[in-house]
Amino acid sequence: xxxxELIFADELEAEEESAVKQVEKKNWKxxxxxxxxxxxxxxxxxxxxxxxxxxxxxxxxxxxAKEARAFMQQHPDFAIVLLDVVMEEDDAGLKLVKFIxxxxxxxxxxxxxxxxxxxxxxxxxVIIDYDINDYKSKTELTVQRLFTTIVSSLRSYxxxxxxxxxxxxxxxxxxxxxxxFEYQNLKKFAANVLxxxxxxxxxxxxxxxxxxxxxxxxxxxxxxxxxxxxKYTQFEDxxxxxxxxxxxxxxxxxxxKNRKSEVGNHHIxxxxxxxxxxxxxxxxxxxxxxxxxxxxxxxxIFATNxxxxxxxxxxxxxxxxxxxxxxxxxxxxIDLRSHETGGHIKRVAEYCKxxxxxxxxxEEEANILKLASTMHDVGKVGIPDQILNKPGRLENExxxxxxxxSHYGFQMLNGSQRKIIQAxxxxxxxxxxxxxxxxxxxxxxxxxxxxxARIASVADVFDALN
Numbered sequence: 001x002x003x004x005e006l007i008f009a010d011e012l013e014a015e016e017e018s019a020v021k022q023v024e025k026k027n028w029k030x031x032x033x034x035x036x037x038x039x040x041x042x043x044x045x046x047x048x049x050x051x052x053x054x055x056x057x058x059x060x061x062x063x064x065a066k067e068a069r070a071f072m073q074q075h076p077d078f079a080i081v082l083l084d085v086v087m088e089e090d091d092a093g094l095k096l097v098k099f100i101x102x103x104x105x106x107x108x109x110x111x112x113x114x115x116x117x118x119x120x121x122x123x124x125x126v127i128i129d130y131d132i133n134d135y136k137s138k139t140e141l142t143v144q145r146l147f148t149t150i151v152s153s154l155r156s157y158x159x160x161x162x163x164x165x166x167x168x169x170x171x172x173x174x175x176x177x178x179x180x181f182e183y184q185n186l187k188k189f190a191a192n193v194l195x196x197x198x199x200x201x202x203x204x205x206x207x208x209x210x211x212x213x214x215x216x217x218x219x220x221x222x223x224x225x226x227x228x229x230x231k232y233t234q235f236e237d238x239x240x241x242x243x244x245x246x247x248x249x250x251x252x253x254x255x256x257k258n259r260k261s262e263v264g265n266h267h268i269x270x271x272x273x274x275x276x277x278x279x280x281x282x283x284x285x286x287x288x289x290x291x292x293x294x295x296x297x298x299x300x301i302f303a304t305n306x307x308x309x310x311x312x313x314x315x316x317x318x319x320x321x322x323x324x325x326x327x328x329x330x331x332x333x334i335d336l337r338s339h340e341t342g343g344h345i346k347r348v349a350e351y352c353k354x355x356x357x358x359x360x361x362x363e364e365e366a367n368i369l370k371l372a373s374t375m376h377d378v379g380k381v382g383i384p385d386q387i388l389n390k391p392g393r394l395e396n397e398x399x400x401x402x403x404x405x406s407h408y409g410f411q412m413l414n415g416s417q418r419k420i421i422q423a424x425x426x427x428x429x430x431x432x433x434x435x436x437x438x439x440x441x442x443x444x445x446x447x448x449x450x451x452x453a454r455i456a457s458v459a460d461v462f463d464a465l466n
Contacts, residue, residue: 027058028154029077033068033096034084034114043082046143052154065092069099078109079157080150085115101131108160110153112136213284216240216252223252223281232283252281272307278314282306323420324371331374334381344463345374351459359451372423373456376431379409403440406432427456 030047032040040061050057060075062068064087072078081100085093093113100106112134133156134149212230216223223240225232235242243249255262255269256279262269270282331345353370361369380388383405387398394402409428413421430444430453437445 027056028052028079028157029058029060029075030150031060031062031068031071031075031078031081033062033065033081033087033093035063035087036084037063039084043146046146047150050147050150052151053158057150064088065096065099068096072100072104072106072109076104076106076109080153081109081111083111083113085113097132107131108157110134110157112149112153211284213282216281216283218256218279218281223256230285248283252283256281272304272310274307274311274314278310280307280310327371327374327420327424330378334377347463348376348456348459349373351462352455355455355459359455368420368423369452369455371420372427372452373459375409375413375424376427376456376460377405377409378412378424378428379405379407381412382408403432406430406441423452426450427453429453431457431460433457 032043034040040059040063044059047057047059060071060078062071066088068081068083072081083093083096085091087093089095093115097111097113100109100111110133111131113132114136133153136145136149212228212232214228214232214235215226217226218224225235225238225240225243228234228236240249240252251262251269255271259271259273261271267283267285270284271279272282273279328345328349334345349370352373353366356366356369357363383402387394387401390398406429410425413425413428416422416425427450429441430449433439433442433444433449433453435446435449435454437443439449
């Protein structure tokens with residue numbers, strides 16, 4: 001055996017090479033780069049039964065630096081590169097290190113430099129200048145030392161990967177938080193939570209299998225599935241008890257009782273309670289993934305953000321509910337003052353929403369129109385009672401004063417940053433305009449009249465005629 005060949009200090013007895021078993025996808029990937037075929041055979045033979053953290057080794061062989069560059073570009077997830085210095089050129093190995101670190105910016109893979117000519121370059125200079133993790137002479141690599149080198153390299157690689165995953169995970173949580181807070185509809189909110197959790201877990205699983213999952217909301221004594229992904233989409237808005245998988249139902253109830261999350265090999269059951277006391281359970285299942293490597297603290301941070309977002313959602317809904325109540329009460333107050341038929345405001349509001357939906361508005365815009373329409377006569381607060389409630393026909397001067405309520409209403413509501421109030425200002429100011437231009441206060445005609453005002457005007461007249 002030449003000086004450039006790998007020697008195991010007589011610890012390796014001469015035996016026939018056994019076939020290397022096909023390794024699983026999750027094994028540590030090791031690239032052997034050496035122009036001597038014997039080096040590849042001996043390394044694989046010695047490490048064939050190696051196991052670290054319940055994972056074996058998956059070997060790839062490159063016989064030149066050029067071939068190794070292609071491997072590194074195709075497989076950026078090599079844990080270790082066992083690299084010879086002298087191959088097609090005297091410094092081919094060192095050039096490959098530069099390519100790995102500087103050209104493709106791979107700072108995670110651990111590089112163990114092996115040389116049969118240790119005097120060709122000072123060990124300290126090579127390790128510092130070329131970002132090498134270990135530098136060994138082939139003659140000193142006994143079986144035990146090779147084993148130790150592989151273990152220390154894998155431990156270092158695993159630590160770096162975990163740090164990188166945690167960093168990316170935290171970034172994902174920060175990015176996802178803003179997306180989660182965007183959604184006001186509870187079902188969309190819950191669906192987005194599940195989507196963002198998938199993004200977070202893919203950092204760990206290194207796959208893009210679509211998972212299955214759902215979010216359970218505890219409404220008094222009932223457990224309801226708010227939103228689902230994958231096979232659980234069909235169970236949205238149903239009771240948890242409707243699931244065919246009774247073991248999952250049992251597991252979720254156990255988590256709910258213990259108020260403690262569980263992370264299994266292929267599923268996560270996350271318990272979280274908001275500051276407002278709302279209890280939710282997130283169930284996530286991926287048969288292709290192993291959750292053992294997941295940083296539980298990241299999942300807990302994610303769940304905490306979700307809980308805060310839930311609180312924000314419920315508080316927002318409470319504020320919106322209060323706003324709707326106030327708007328309705330103001331509208332009814334105006335109706336009461338002007339002796340309108342009981343329920344006029346609410347009926348007009350429902351008509352407006354119905355018409356809006358028929359014209360192609362989405363649910364959100366139709367609801368804005370519905371609420372805004374209740375303020376169409378708010379300007380009547382500026383009209384004297386003797387004119388507002390006069391039983392007979394109004395004189396011309398009185399009619400001119402009455403018609404000012406549209407202007408008053410617009411002035412009262414104009415300038416708000418709220419969509420509902422902005423829509424209400426438009427309706428209050430234009431709901432007495434007529435399509436032929438004979439209305440008031442500005443004698444707008446046709447499409448000059450906002451659609452909201454046209455709808456509210458039709459609804460108002462329709463209700464008055466019934």
